[in-house]
Amino acid sequence: MAITLVHFADVHIGVETYGRPNPETGLNTRVEDFVRCLEFLVDRAIEGEVDLAVFSGDAYHTSSPSPTYQREFAGQIRRLSRAGVPVVLVAGNHDTPGTFGRASSLDIFGTLEVEHTYVFTKPRLERVETCKGPVQIVGMPWPSRSWMLTREEYRKLLEEELVGKMEEAYARLLEGFARQLDPDIPSVLAAHVMVRGAGLSGSERGAVVGRDPSLLPSVLANSAFTYVALGHVHRHQDLNRGGRPPLVYPGSIERINFGEEEERKGFCLVRLEREEGETIFGPWRAEYDFVEVPARPFVTVEVEVGDSEPTDAIVDAVRERDLEGAVVRVLYRVREGKVLVDLGRVQRALRERGVWKVAGIVPQVERPERRPRAQISRELDLKEALRRYVESNPELKPLEEELVQYALRLEQELEE
Amino acid sequence: MAITLVHFADVHIGVETYGRPNPETGLNTRVEDFVRCLEFLVDRAIEGEVDLAVFSGDAYHTSSPSPTYQREFAGQIRRLSRAGVPVVLVAGNHDTPGTFGRASSLDIFGTLEVEHTYVFTKPRLERVETCKGPVQIVGMPWPSRSWMLTREEYRKLLEEELVGKMEEAYARLLEGFARQLDPDIPSVLAAHVMVRGAGLSGSERGAVVGRDPSLLPSVLANSAFTYVALGHVHRHQDLNRGGRPPLVYPGSIERINFGEEEERKGFCLVRLEREEGETIFGPWRAEYDFVEVPARPFVTVEVEVGDSEPTDAIVDAVRERDLEGAVVRVLYRVREGKVLVDLGRVQRALRERGVWKVAGIVPQVERPERRPRAQISRELDLKEALRRYVESNPELKPLEEELVQYALRLEQELEE
DSSP states (O other): OEEEEEEEOOOOBTOOTTOOBOTTTSSBHHHHHHHHHHHHHHHHHHHTTOSEEEEOSOOBSSSSOOHHHHHHHHHHHHHHHHTTOOEEEEOOGGGSOSSTTOOOTTHHHHHTTOTTEEEESSOEEEEEEETTEEEEEEEEOOOOHHHHSOHHHHHHSOHHHHHHHHHHHHHHHHHHHHHHOOTTSOEEEEEEOEETTOOOOSOOOOOSSSOOOEEOHHHHOOTTOSEEEEESOSSOEETTTTSSSOEEEOOOSSOOSGGGTTOOOEEEEEEEEEOSSOOSSOSEEEEEEEEEOOOOOEEEEEEEOTTSOHHHHHHHHHHHSOOTTOEEEEEEEESSSOOOOOHHHHHHHHHHTTOSEEEEEEEEEOOSSOOOOOOOOTTSOHHHHHHHHHHTOGGGGGGHHHHHHHHHHHHHHHHO | OEEEEEEEOOOOBTOOTTOOBOTTTSSBHHHHHHHHHHHHHHHHHHHTTOSEEEEOSOOBSSSSOOHHHHHHHHHHHHHHHHTTOOEEEEOOGGGSOSSTTOOOTTHHHHHTTOTTEEEESSOEEEEEEETTEEEEEEEEOOOOHHHHSOHHHHHHSOHHHHHHHHHHHHHHHHHHHHHHOOTTSOEEEEEEOEETTOOOOSOOOOOSSSOOOEEOHHHHOOTTOSEEEEESOSSOEETTTTSSSOEEEOOOSSOOSGGGTTOOOEEEEEEEEEOSSOOSSOSEEEEEEEEEOOOOOEEEEEEEOTTSOHHHHHHHHHHHSOOTTOEEEEEEEESSSOOOOOHHHHHHHHHHTTOSEEEEEEEEEOOSSOOOOOOOOTTSOHHHHHHHHHHTOGGGGGGHHHHHHHHHHHHHHHHO
16 A cells, blocks of 8 residues: 655745746736646646645745735645545745744644644644555744754854754754654654755745855654755755665745746655565655646857857847747847847847747856956945845846845845 | 624734834734734634634735744634635735736645635626525735726726726625525625725725725615625724624724724624514625724823923823823924933833834924925835925834835835
8 A cells, every 4th residue: 555645845936037927817927827837736636536635835935925826825735635645744944934923824824724734833743644544744844043042052053163063963854754663654853944955946035144054964854754855946856866765855946036937846746655565674665756837948058159150140049949838038149349230130039939938038148257256245234235136146137226226125024 | 693703804913113022922012912812712702602704804914924923813713714614815915916817915825725714716606605604705905906997997998997997896896796696595795896975094005006996885785785894994994884784894803003002903793683674785784893902002192381391291191091001102292493301211200101113202393384295206115205204294203214215115015
């Protein structure tokens, strides 16, 4: 007999970059993309009659999502719970408020006591009953200072010591839970955390100041767990491939930016099976498949203009690529400072290829020596720092205003 | 046999003026005041074993409340529904998003299908089963353009005509619902709306531009209804006193500002009773009691300084008043421009009286002629307009920064 579960993470409802308001629905079109992928996942979970759903954090892009975003995420989670599927919800860093006493964006499921939902905003071991029997869940939300350290520890420690202390506390806590597990019952560690050595997409948001705790794979790959369901890193990967237990990031369900261009997006369907015979491990083992969702493609068209007529070179490059329904940026490399490009012709060529959104058509100027890194010191204000950063990363130029706007909003949010 | 219900409105979780963060709870102390009154109400409803709860709108102060505020409001509503009390939730103007397609802050109860809750974000007639039998509920949320007018009507009408059209549509809709009611079953109209002739507290927030729809009492006091449960106006009043049906604003459950200083704050306990014998009305009639909640007192100490030493006069006036636990402002009237007041002594006198928060100690200068009204035109930006308004209303001076800050945040919210 096998217990099946769907494992997903990093849903990030609220990412609006490259989208526009859809007058038919009132939703931003990029938010619709994210919801479509989540809906696809829930469809598959319900059709496949999974016994359990494990969500490893980052439901929303901000810790105070609008009622509209809550409707979209909660509506899909409710479909699972209505179908009788127990849903484990672990708070990620995006779901967690920065201040003591504030509620997480996932708390509403607990407050309203939604049947079949299990919210983890603090670490906890809970036995969850599924149709096919119990599963032991160790839920480890994002390691925030509020639950990892006492007030006294926090006061006494230096900034540099804090992260190390949190990592130690996390490992100790996990070891304690692992010892309490009943080996006759399958167990899942659901953790929103950074594992050392994981390949990042670059779209993960970390600490604003200082360093976030990160754990060694060996700390998490405790053989007391049948499966380790991770969240936080947007690129799908197994950090214990072939080993037991699997240590799996399913990755985000949609692309947040061009950092995720090359990645497949999806979720994991996991089977927890009871093995015959004796092994050095417990009687339960996990196997899983990665299932792709219909995420919107992001495509970078890079063009070496060389000695050709630049507009011709770009249009030719555009015509060679499959750009249907994609968010596209064109980066063309030219030798000298000024080159005249007929942007109208390029735009037309892009439209003919069925592009969904042009993120930018940006020259990359070759220089004999490498551009110096932007000089960013802590003393610069955020806006100025961002502008300087964009100066040394010209492919970001088309996004500059948006970047600054989002950054300032974020800063304001943090200050509040 | 009587069916009992608790009727409340204008909870406004999120008003923080005069409060400060409570380090023990992470909540603003004024938010704690509002939650305490709501909790008191829910305690009374559960102890009194009411059969139904009717909330007539404005749960939160903004249409995108933080997860923390949602936890506080939803937690109390969940106590009612957990006790098996059906809860009717009608969206007020503060709960309603400005844009088509956006969710209301009350939608989460519907999305998560919380048992025994009935959310009305569009007008609807619904039969709600209570322990003592069915009640017909006509829920009328705040009349927003999105549900009152077709897109075509909205486009074709002039600004001045819009409000009149909405009022007509509202009356027609209500008449239609009234005709569908079964006279053998008690019926409650739950409406968040402005009734003409109602006495305002001044803390009600209306349209940003133009005029809000307002209804004649006669339109709402349709004898097909057993009881009319209103929300929006913060002052408790019955606009059909002694008549049938009662047309009742319970008022807000806490004071939002000094405009509500003189008002008792609370909710209504309503009995729907079946009458013996024939009347010109249906067989059901309603009686209700207003129940006070422990709202925080607001006290204005007005002092005529006259020829006395001003500090002595103020301190004497302060000592005469019961100020225990109150938010207090001192307005002292002086004949000429400059008078020296020892603010330290006044503050000490206020502290000795157990004042909870000093909102301001402000001179009111007598002038031969009345100050001109602030010159505010639409062209001024919001910040400048507010500053000018404060100039001509000196008692607002201590709140100026807070006012400007909140106004700008509101403006930003509206733009988003």
